[in-house]
Amino acid sequence: MAEPLGFRPLYRQVKAIFVRRLVDGVWAPGEGLPSEGQLAAEIGVSQGTVRKALDELAAENLVVRRQGRGTFVAEHDERRILFQFFKLVPDNGERRFPDSTVLSAETGLADAAEQAALDLTAKDRVIRVRRLRSFETVPLIVETLSLPQRLFPGLEAGPIPNNLYSLYAARYGITIAHARERLKAVALNADDAGLLGVAAGSPALQIDRLALALDGMPVERRLSLCLTEEAHYLSDLR
Known part of the structure; x- marks a missing residue:
């Protein structure tokens, strides 16, 4: 019909x-x-x-x-994520997917920034995942992910894989269609600097990404702090 x-x-x-x-x-x-x-x-x-x-x-x-x-x-395999969503590239030009170490995964009430980004209210809860990402054991990125708990129940209990977009699709039926990013130069605070093995106040590239599902619904806010002494942000404009 x-x-x-x-x-x-x-x-x-x-x-x-x-x-x-x-x-x-x-x-x-x-x-x-x-x-x-x-x-x-x-x-x-x-x-x-x-x-x-x-x-x-x-x-x-x-x-x-x-x-x-x-x-x-399409599937969210590592190759697709690497070329569509992951834009930080070593200065030698070799594109590769970073390793990931989960530092914490917990739930809490959405703060003001999370409410604004994810269309939530002060009563809504989020899952916050904190992780460290590295190239060949060298820390490069520390990031915090915020997810509406109602969309991803139980995710914080783990295990939390490196390829989260694939998990979203396979376990929760949520496909990331596209993302918006805002870039800004910042100075690292003592905690983030310690995780990355540099001095407090060191410069970093902050990437504030909002990932949207197929229907345009915001489903993930990802705040990444990236060292760029040996890597750069590559955007292929068409």
């Missing part, structure tokens, strides 16, 4: 239908989608319209086209 369509450009309407299926878990990460012909017949549009909708999803890294095999829901 064809799904009802509205008044937006047709391929955008079809894309919205596909995104809703991703949000609702009808199509799971790694799963192959029906053929373009099958989707076109089901929705009641041309195959070209379906192809254009899927092309936009592929450009947004939500699906993956595999030559001769079809279209698959």
